[in-house]
Amino acid sequence: MSKQIRLGILTPSSNTALEPLTFQIVSSIPNVSVHFSRFPVTGISLSPKGLAQFDHSVIMPAAQLLAHAEVDMIGWSGTAAGWMGFEGDEKLCEAITKATGIPATTSVLALNKALDIFKIKKLGLVTPYLDDVQERIVKNYNAIGIEVTSETERHLRVVKNTDVALIGEDVLETLVGQVVEGGAEAVSTFCTNLIAAHKVELWEAKFGVPVLDTVTTVTWDMLRQCGVDTKAIKGWGRIFQEA
Structure with a gap:
């Protein structure tokens, strides 16, 4: 056994x-x-x-x-x-x-391990967060050599955590597509209250890059x-x- x-x-x-x-x-x-x-x-x-x-x-x-x-x-x-x-x-x-x-x-240390394994240097970042929170995340990734630009990040300016779980799959799919179009080599749906993990395989097939949900x-x-x-x-x- x-x-x-x-x-x-x-x-x-x-x-x-x-x-x-x-x-x-x-x-x-x-x-x-x-x-x-x-x-x-x-x-x-x-x-x-x-x-x-x-x-x-x-x-x-x-x-x-x-x-x-x-x-x-x-x-x-x-x-x-x-x-x-x-x-x-x-x-x-x-x-x-x-x-x-x-x-x-x-979640974040594991994400960073996965980025290293997949040799990702340009990350697409999809989050529900406020502008200043997103800016901090972008700055921290840029500081370790993972490029996140205005073309490869999207955020929804949500504060209340229970509201995050109400964000629709169609909204998230649109944002994932936008950051891939912006040049992302991989995308992270970066918040553990996003209902996204079950869509990862579909998005990977549709957009052609790894999607790393937290x-x-x-x-x-x-x-x-x-x-x-x-x-x-x-x-x-x-x-x-x-x-």
């Missing part, structure tokens, strides 16, 4: 998309289960209140609760490092492992670090077959 693998996912409290999507992604692997722990997040902005939601002192208690379930891996399914800095996620993972003994990853990236990285052959996951994008 295959060893049972438990994945622990850190989840923003107002997120209504990532749990059902993550369950669906791993559903074809019988020995993998997914377990969630929430911490308070209600909106995305660069205000002191908005940034304080992602303080590690807020996130760590949720990680400790996942450790009670003796999960094999802890993943932060969120994108705050995009505007707060990638090193923040690196430090969070270190803190989680130090406190629990469990390895950790995040619900998908953290799940992919957790599985691979747990020794799971991700090629068993069909219908959720090239990342599982090629990365």
